[in-house]
Amino acid sequence: MTSPVPHDLKYAKSHEWVRLVGDVATIGITDHAQHELTDVVFVELPPIGRWLKAGEACAVVESVKTASDIYSPISGEVIANNPSVIENPALVNTDPYGAGWFLQVRISLPEELEHLLSPEQYQAQIPA
Amino acid sequence: MLKRTPLYSTHAKLGGRLIEFGGWEMPVQYASIIEEHQAVRSKAGLFDISHMGQLQVSGPAAQEFLNHLLTNDVRKLHPGLGQYSLLCQDTGGVIDDLLVYQLEEHNFWLVINASRVDIDLAWFAWQHEQFPHAEGVRLENMSRNYGALAVQGPRVVEFINSCFSTSRGEDASALLPAALRRNQIGHYLCGGASVWVARTGYTGEDGFELLVPAANLDPVWEHLMTKGKSVGLLPAGLGARDTLRTEAGLSLYSHELTEKISPMEAGLERFVALHKPFFIGREALAKQQSQGVSKKCIAFKFTEKNAPPRPQYPIWSTGREEQPIGEVTSGTQSPSLGIGIGMGYVPPSYCQPETAIAIEIRGKKVPAVVVSRPIYKKAQDPKLSNNL
Numbered sequence: 001m002t003s004p005v006p007h008d009l010k011y012a013k014s015h016e017w018v019r020l021v022g023d024v025a026t027i028g029i030t031d032h033a034q035h036e037l038t039d040v041v042f043v044e045l046p047p048i049g050r051w052l053k054a055g056e057a058c059a060v061v062e063s064v065k066t067a068s069d070i071y072s073p074i075s076g077e078v079i080a081n082n083p084s085v086i087e088n089p090a091l092v093n094t095d096p097y098g099a100g101w102f103l104q105v106r107i108s109l110p111e112e113l114e115h116l117l118s119p120e121q122y123q124a125q126i127p128a
Numbered sequence: 129m130l131k132r133t134p135l136y137s138t139h140a141k142l143g144g145r146l147i148e149f150g151g152w153e154m155p156v157q158y159a160s161i162i163e164e165h166q167a168v169r170s171k172a173g174l175f176d177i178s179h180m181g182q183l184q185v186s187g188p189a190a191q192e193f194l195n196h197l198l199t200n201d202v203r204k205l206h207p208g209l210g211q212y213s214l215l216c217q218d219t220g221g222v223i224d225d226l227l228v229y230q231l232e233e234h235n236f237w238l239v240i241n242a243s244r245v246d247i248d249l250a251w252f253a254w255q256h257e258q259f260p261h262a263e264g265v266r267l268e269n270m271s272r273n274y275g276a277l278a279v280q281g282p283r284v285v286e287f288i289n290s291c292f293s294t295s296r297g298e299d300a301s302a303l304l305p306a307a308l309r310r311n312q313i314g315h316y317l318c319g320g321a322s323v324w325v326a327r328t329g330y331t332g333e334d335g336f337e338l339l340v341p342a343a344n345l346d347p348v349w350e351h352l353m354t355k356g357k358s359v360g361l362l363p364a365g366l367g368a369r370d371t372l373r374t375e376a377g378l379s380l381y382s383h384e385l386t387e388k389i390s391p392m393e394a395g396l397e398r399f400v401a402l403h404k405p406f407f408i409g410r411e412a413l414a415k416q417q418s419q420g421v422s423k424k425c426i427a428f429k430f431t432e433k434n435a436p437p438r439p440q441y442p443i444w445s446t447g448r449e450e451q452p453i454g455e456v457t458s459g460t461q462s463p464s465l466g467i468g469i470g471m472g473y474v475p476p477s478y479c480q481p482e483t484a485i486a487i488e489i490r491g492k493k494v495p496a497v498v499v500s501r502p503i504y505k506k507a508q509d510p511k512l513s514n515n516l
Contacts (some may be wrong), residue, residue: 038145039162042435044490060309062435064367064460075453089133095456 005030006097011122012073017097018108025074025078028101029092031062032126035065045081045103052076052105053076054112059102061092070102072125074112080104095126133178133275134345137256142363150243151178161367166282168331168372169506172179172356173364176344177337178275183238183252190236191416194228196254197408199391201401205230210311210326212399215248220390220416224248225381227328229313237270237324245271255408275345277433280335280372281387283359283480288336290331290355291348292325305336318348330369330500332376364474374469375497377427377501384425384471392416393473394502395425398511400435403483423454424479427503428470428487428496436461437470437496442494444486445478447481453478456487462504468496469503499515 008102010018015033019026034040042062051071052058081103085091091100107113117125130153132251144155144307155176167173186195194202200213202340210229214222226245226249229237249269256262256479279288289304294328302306304324313326321344329335340348353361370380379385384394391400392413401407402414430437437459443454468487478485483499486493 004262038157039160042433044435053194060435062461064371067435067438101159 005119007119008061009097009119010073010116011119012071012116013024013125014071015126016073018113019074019101020113021052023107023110024079025076025105025107026101027073027105029070029123030095033097034096034100035091037061037066037068039064040058040089043085043089043092044079045086046078048078048080050078052078054109054115062089072105072116073116074105074107075109076105076107078103131179133176133266133376134342135176135178135275137351139176139348139351139363140463145363145368147464149195149366150179150241152242153407154179155363156367157365159198161365161371162366162463164362164368165371167360167362168333168368169464170282171359172279172284172287172361173368174336174352174356174361175278175280175332175364176275176347176349177278177344179242180271180276181238181242181248182270182274182276182339183240183249184268184270185236185238185252185265186234186235186268186397187265187510188515189261190266193256193265194236195407196259197252197405198226198228199400200407201404201412202228202230202236207232208312208314210313210328213452214385214391214396214399215251216407216413218408219387220392220409220412220474221387222381222389222391223251223387223398225379225385225396227326229244229324229326231313231315231324237341239276239337241456244381256349273342273354273465275340275342277338277340277345277349277352278329278331278335278369279338279356279361280329280331280333280364281359282334283363284356284361286359287355288325289363291351292323294473295322295396303500307335309495318344318351320344321348330376330378331372332378332504332506333372345510349362349395364393370504371460371463374471375502375504377461377462377480377503378457379425379471390416390421391472392451393421393423393425401498402435421476423473424476425471426474426479426498427471427501428469428485428502429462429493429499430487432498433466434468435489435492437489437494443472446484446486446495450455450486452488453485459487466506467492471501496499
């Protein structure tokens with residue numbers, strides 16, 4: 001039902017993805033996650049400058065029916081959040097790996113990346 | 129083990145996302161709640177509401193019995209007409225809200241909430257036992273024999289007649305569903321199926337609700353889907369049903385109505401016929417009418433874009449002395465208005481439209497304003513109204 005997961009990303013069990021460029025991680029939610037949520041109507045993002053710990057709730061996604069917490073896959077400082085998903089929450093549904101990104105973090109503990117799932121590992125844990 | 133309506137495999141085939149509701153496995157959406165909602169507002173949507181209960185009350189004392197149990201005045205009806213009504217405890221607390229149709233002189237048909245079917249039936253049976261003319265009343269639970277469909281939207285009227293013929297095979301449009309006024313009900317044939325069609329609905333749009341023998345549900349559904357293609361009819365699930373009724377400011381049992389809430393508190397006074405010499409709950413409700421109530425149902429709208437309000441979020445007063453004053457009972461992001469809307473209960477002093485309030489969302493107070501219902505207003509054709 002959902003497309004295969006991109007190969008250039010790492011994943012968390014809780015359905016967030018991480019794109020790493022240097023020491024900056026861009027974070028969003030997967031296609032599987034947006035499909036489960038259905039129509040996203042609102043996204044609440046952390047402010048720039050906030051320090052996050054891996055596993056900490058850092059954002060909220062509201063669909064028509066429910067509110068869901070988003071957990072930071074890694075520790076670090078929030079250096080950017082995406083005004084487009086605030087303006088147009090439907091981007092999370094239509095382009096979860098691209099324009100629907102949530103936030104960017106300057107990572108503080110690179111060793112945490114080893115605990116993230118590879119595309120194959122993440123693919124294995126979601127229904128086909 | 130969840131119950132399924134006869135349309136279960138149709139829902140699955142259409143890609144319906146199935147969830148649990150009132151003990152039933154029902155589609156919350158097919159493509160998208162927002163898309164289905166907008167289809168109903170601009171074109172047409174088709175809902176399976178077969179999980180709702182259906183009760184036939186017949187006999188020479190049926191009218192008297194119903195007037196004894198229900199708040200509205202059943203004597204206002206005649207064959208071919210229905211009304212919204214409430215079933216109350218003698219405390220005035222609501223057991224259920226429902227539609228009652230008079231089909232024939234001594235034959236009434238009630239459509240009741242899926243989540244309250246067992247409770248309602250037990251109440252009716254118990255009241256029947258104690259009723260002085262019990263032998264003049266016959267109760268028959270038709271919930272398994274009949275299903276129901278709701279076809280709603282401004283363009284339904286364009287194709288509805290093409291789905292039916294009259295029982296005598298006539299075609300004259302004056303005798304077909306589009307000629308029904310609001311709350312009227314008629315008997316028609318769809319293919320070979322015998323169907324009651326009422327001009328009622330729970331969406332704030334024009335539309336019809338169909339009472340269909342269980343065995344005919346699938347063919348009637350298919351017939352409507354085929355004829356409705358011309359206007360863009362979409363199947364719609366319970367998710368859209370909820371956003372539509374919230375925009376229309378309509379109560380949902382277990383949210384705006386519970387056994388601890390009276391019709392007076394819910395703002396449904398016009399469906400309570402206090403002039404009736406007696407009905408269960410009359411005394412308590414008459415007292416509330418004269419002495420007032422301590423809480424009142426309001427509808428509200430956010431004044432700026434934010435996360436949507438949801439049931440149980442606290443409602444706060446604003447200004448110098450902010451304090452919690454009540455709770456949200458229904459809330460959502462309005463697909464039509466693009467902003468948070470909802471309903472809840474507050475003390476009567478806060479229920480005037482334009483009163484500023486705030487809804488607490490994850491510790492933050494979001495500004496809102498009390499509005500009158502319906503929250504989403506659409507120009508209504510006065511020809512269609514029949515306020516019973």
